[in-house]
Amino acid sequence: MKEYNPHEIEPRWQKVWEETEQYKMEGDASKPKKYVLEMFPYPSGDPHMGHARNYSIGDVIARYNKMRGYDVLHPMGWDAFGLPAENAAIKHNGHPATWTYGNIETQRSVFKRMGLSYDWDRTVRTCDKEYYRWGQWIFLKMWEMGLVERRSNPVNWCESCHTVLANEQVTEGVCWRCGNPVERRELEQWYFKITDYAQELLDDLDKLEGWPERVKQMQANWIGRSEGAEVDFVLCDKDGNAPAEPTADDIITVFTTRADTLFGCSFFVLAPEYKGLKELVAGSEQEAAVLDLIAASEKVSAVERAQGDREKHGVFTGRYVVNPINGQKVPVWVADYVVADYGTGAVMAVPCGDQRDFEFARKYDLPIVPIILMEDEIAAMVEESGKTRDEVIAQFSAQTVDWAEAHAAEGTLVQSGKYTGMMGGKHSAGEEAIVADLEAAGTGRRKVEFRLRDWLISRQRYWGNPIPAIYCDDCGIVPVPYEDLPVELPMDLDITKGEQLADHKEFVECTCPKCGKPARRETDTMDTFTCSSWYYLRYCDPHNDQAPFDRELVNRYMPVDQYIGGIEHAILHLLYSRFFTKVLRDAGMLDFDEPFTNLLCQGMVKDENGETMSKSKGNVVSPVKMMDAYGADAVRTYILFMAPPDKDLDWNEAGLGGIYRFLNRVWRIVYDLMGQAGEETLYQPGSESQAAEAAKVLLRERHRVVGKATDDFERNNFNTAISAMMELANAAGDYLRKAAPAARDAELGRDVAETLVKLLSPMAAHMTEELWHTVLGHEDSVHEQAWPEFDPEKAKADEVELAVQINGKVKARITVAADAAEDAIIETALEAAANAIGDKTVVKKIVIPGRLVNIVVK
RNA sequence: GGGGGCGUGGCGGAAUUGGCAUACGCAGCGGACUUAAAAUCCGCCGCCGCAAGGCUUGUGGGUUCGAGUCCCACCGCCCCUACCA
Numbered sequence: 033m034k035e036y037n038p039h040e041i042e043p044r045w046q047k048v049w050e051e052t053e054q055y056k057m058e059g060d061a062s063k064p065k066k067y068v069l070e071m072f073p074y075p076s077g078d079p080h081m082g083h084a085r086n087y088s089i090g091d092v093i094a095r096y097n098k099m100r101g102y103d104v105l106h107p108m109g110w111d112a113f114g115l116p117a118e119n120a121a122i123k124h125n126g127h128p129a130t131w132t133y134g135n136i137e138t139q140r141s142v143f144k145r146m147g148l149s150y151d152w153d154r155t156v157r158t159c160d161k162e163y164y165r166w167g168q169w170i171f172l173k174m175w176e177m178g179l180v181e182r183r184s185n186p187v188n189w190c191e192s193c194h195t196v197l198a199n200e201q202v203t204e205g206v207c208w209r210c211g212n213p214v215e216r217r218e219l220e221q222w223y224f225k226i227t228d229y230a231q232e233l234l235d236d237l238d239k240l241e242g243w244p245e246r247v248k249q250m251q252a253n254w255i256g257r258s259e260g261a262e263v264d265f266v267l268c269d270k271d272g273n274a275p276a277e278p279t280a281d282d283i284i285t286v287f288t289t290r291a292d293t294l295f296g297c298s299f300f301v302l303a304p305e306y307k308g309l310k311e312l313v314a315g316s317e318q319e320a321a322v323l324d325l326i327a328a329s330e331k332v333s334a335v336e337r338a339q340g341d342r343e344k345h346g347v348f349t350g351r352y353v354v355n356p357i358n359g360q361k362v363p364v365w366v367a368d369y370v371v372a373d374y375g376t377g378a379v380m381a382v383p384c385g386d387q388r389d390f391e392f393a394r395k396y397d398l399p400i401v402p403i404i405l406m407e408d409e410i411a412a413m414v415e416e417s418g419k420t421r422d423e424v425i426a427q428f429s430a431q432t433v434d435w436a437e438a439h440a441a442e443g444t445l446v447q448s449g450k451y452t453g454m455m456g457g458k459h460s461a462g463e464e465a466i467v468a469d470l471e472a473a474g475t476g477r478r479k480v481e482f483r484l485r486d487w488l489i490s491r492q493r494y495w496g497n498p499i500p501a502i503y504c505d506d507c508g509i510v511p512v513p514y515e516d517l518p519v520e521l522p523m524d525l526d527i528t529k530g531e532q533l534a535d536h537k538e539f540v541e542c543t544c545p546k547c548g549k550p551a552r553r554e555t556d557t558m559d560t561f562t563c564s565s566w567y568y569l570r571y572c573d574p575h576n577d578q579a580p581f582d583r584e585l586v587n588r589y590m591p592v593d594q595y596i597g598g599i600e601h602a603i604l605h606l607l608y609s610r611f612f613t614k615v616l617r618d619a620g621m622l623d624f625d626e627p628f629t630n631l632l633c634q635g636m637v638k639d640e641n642g643e644t645m646s647k648s649k650g651n652v653v654s655p656v657k658m659m660d661a662y663g664a665d666a667v668r669t670y671i672l673f674m675a676p677p678d679k680d681l682d683w684n685e686a687g688l689g690g691i692y693r694f695l696n697r698v699w700r701i702v703y704d705l706m707g708q709a710g711e712e713t714l715y716q717p718g719s720e721s722q723a724a725e726a727a728k729v730l731l732r733e734r735h736r737v738v739g740k741a742t743d744d745f746e747r748n749n750f751n752t753a754i755s756a757m758m759e760l761a762n763a764a765g766d767y768l769r770k771a772a773p774a775a776r777d778a779e780l781g782r783d784v785a786e787t788l789v790k791l792l793s794p795m796a797a798h799m800t801e802e803l804w805h806t807v808l809g810h811e812d813s814v815h816e817q818a819w820p821e822f823d824p825e826k827a828k829a830d831e832v833e834l835a836v837q838i839n840g841k842v843k844a845r846i847t848v849a850a851d852a853a854e855d856a857i858i859e860t861a862l863e864a865a866a867n868a869i870g871d872k873t874v875v876k877k878i879v880i881p882g883r884l885v886n887i888v889v890k
Numbered sequence: 891g892g893g894g895g896c897g898u899g900g901c902g903g904a905a906u907u908g909g910c911a912u913a914c915g916c917a918g919c920g921g922a923c924u925u926a927a928a929a930u931c932c933g934c935c936g937c938c939g940c941a942a943g944g945c946u947u948g949u950g951g952g953u954u955c956g957a958g959u960c961c962c963a964c965c966g967c968c969c970c971u972a973c974c975a
Contacts, residue, residue: 755914
């Protein structure tokens with residue numbers, strides 16, 4: 033018997049697989065397709081355990097499905113543009129491309145060493161011009177469709193990365209990449225109008241049955257649909273007089289989900305960034321104070337903004353607006369608790385019904401008029417006054433409150449004109465009635481707001497996909513014609529000297545495609561998330577030089593059947609990709625609505641103390657070092673065995689040794705089952721001869737385990753699938769120990785050996801291939817074999833042990849024939865539990881076949 | 891503040907539809923083999939108890955013949971999100 037030596041086996045088979053193009057996709061249209069995809073990596077350096085886990089999961093799913101008879105598409109590529117390459121280039125005095133392509137090669141060699149079954153011919157690298165030209169093409173297409181806009185807005189600026197960021201790339205006020213606080217700046221930037229798709233992006237979440245609930249919830253929260261109404265307030269002139277015939281310019285509109293509280297509006301608030309605010313106060317005595325507040329709020333960092341209970345600051349503008357519901361004039365304030373980019377940037381303040389307005393009113397001594405009462409308050413008033421409930425509500429006339437906080441919940445409206453007595457709250461009768469009346473009067477209308485903002489896609493960075501646009505003094509902003517693509521990223525630029533695209537004369541200077549006059553090229557590049565929003569489509573047709581992809585091919589392989597990646601992309605990449613898919617569908621380029629049918633978010637790999645691994649903590653476990661010690665098969669199998677794929681796991685090397693021992697045991701068992709173990713057989717002369725029984729158990733286990741493992745593979749429960757294989761190995765070991773080599777059943781031996789090897793082949797790809805050839809004597813690859821069949825009948829035992837419970841507590845055990853009648857089972861059970869029953873009366877007998885008998889006594 | 895999730899031995903975890911809690915593995919303990927060690931193989935291994943037996947899935951209650959699983963309250967931990975009107 034040869035010894036198990038992964039270090040010899042693994043490179044040898046990797047070479048064979050490469051030479052025979054083992055994992056090149058079949059493209060066999062007669063088979064059903066299966067697209068298995070792992071989120072492609074950023075080429076940041078050596079792969080870490082998170083990568084190893086992600087790609088082990090994907091590889092097992094791909095290999096399993098191939099054995100199940102699918103035409104499997106399983107590609108790999110690199111998300112290769114991005115800022116770290118620029119930082120590394122500066123640090124190492126080189127070029128971002130050198131660092132990027134070098135890291136890609138490093139990662140590729142590690143992935144090959146892991147034995148991952150990729151069709152390398154389909155590799156996509158987003159920094160290749162053969163790829164990014166089609167990103168530009170899609171940009172132009174979107175421009176044509178009216179989904180690209182360049183406009184001025186307050187944006188998130190990261191000084192450390194020296195670029196603007198999308199909303200999705202700022203969490204708790206800090207930049208997602210470098211962790212530095214972002215600033216607000218008013219800048220002109222490029223946007224994708226993702227908000228045009230907000231409703232569909234929300235609605236279609238319901239179609240994604242194969243997605244984790246929490247990811248869908250996170251996307252729904254991010255899209256943030258909110259139903260309410262717009263209400264028009266009329267601005268009074270500087271002397272506080274309402275215009276007799278207000279024009280559009282005199283109207284300030286607010287968005288509210290609580291139109292029912294309109295009677296409680298005692299002031300009005302604008303965001304500091306509110307457009308037209310400066311004109312509003314120009315020349316007034318309040319002007320200086322308002323400008324001070326604007327300046328102060330600009331300085332407040334986003335980190336501070338993100339902190340929960342911040343102190344609210346505001347000043348009176350000196351102006352008034354008229355409340356359309358009751359004609360009341362209320363003062364207009366400016367305050368930093370109103371955000372400019374949600375709703376209209378203006379709010380009606382109802383301090384009695386909104387905690388923020390309440391706090392603000394308390395601080396600045398503004399009126400808090402109670403217009404909503406809770407049921408317990410009404411009950412107390414009824415009790416105290418002796419009046420009826422209706423009288424209490426109708427006669428309520430307090431002008432201020434002694435509450436500790438606002439009444440934000442549902443309650444009864446008071447002091448609200450004809451709406452008094454109606455229920456108030458979101459979607460309440462009172463709200464419906466008031467909005468209906470506002471609509472009739474033309475001073476309000478139903479409105480749905482979304483929290484989702486348009487996607488800011490321009491970046492002031494070199495290492496990215498150039499935006500194909502040209503500035504012409506005469507023609508304005510002009511798209512680069514399709515036939516001029518790609519706009520190539522110049523490579524002769526020294527970013528170590530701080531050069532950016534704008535400094536590159538030959539790149540910037542161009543002619544206007546419309547009028548032919550000298551013009552300037554756009555020097556911003558696209559957010560790298562635009563590159564990763566469609567790469568999965570390109571894999572279907574990676575070498576196409578006529579189009580981003582062929583429609584037929586994409587329609588055949590898409591959508592991705594199983595997508596695997598980290599939860600950190602729950603919003604970012606997964607939302608953007610859904611958006612791109614819908615846009616390209618509307619462009620007529622594909623025929624489906626959603627890109628990813630099933631999504632698996634793998635858990636994080638942490639160190640043995642449950643801490644996240646990081647270079648600064650010095651607790652990083654290298655997959656390469658682990659493979660050096662135990663081989664790729666053991667590392668792959670172990671990482672799947674440790675925990676279900678979606679749970680975090682704490683790395684522990686001792687367990688890896690256990691898996692290595694398991695692979696070793698399988699190795700010896702296969703040799704032994706095939707009669708090739710010689711002296712090293714597990715047979716123990718002198719052990720009791722129960723060979724026949726062990727053979728029976730082994731046959732049963734062979735069928736039971738295939739059934740169990742198949743089910744587990746279908747549910748991505750790889751940890752329990754491996755447990756089941758261990759059980760089969762244990763049964764085989766028991767058989768081998770008890771049955772003398774000469775007396776063994778050769779047919780059973782080969783069946784079990786081949787079954788075990790096939791079951792294990794998606795994980796331990798090299799070892800099983802070696803056994804398949806050398807011990808089992810096959811010429812073809814184990815990875816080309818059909819998944820083993822099983823017979824549920826053969827998985828059944830002829831006798832079963834049942835627990836006998838008295839009132840739900842196990843008191844005895846009985847063994848009965850598997851097909852025993854219920855009466856017979858009860859009789860046996862009553863006998864076995866006679867002591868426990870004693871002189872009590874049996875009131876009920878419950879038999880759960882194959883499991884237990886419960887006898888209820890009194 | 892809002893939303894979501896989790897809590898099972900010394901450890902990772904299993905229990906798929908409400909049906910024998912702790913499968914499988916790690917660690918530990920004992921044994922075989924060995925001059926010895928490693929490797930391998932066998933056995934034990936939730937807690938209390940000498941035992942009979944009793945107890946046990948964060949805590950307390952409920953539904954049920956039967957609850958880790960369903961319902962209610964509480965405690966603890968984790969993740970996401972946030973002046974969103």
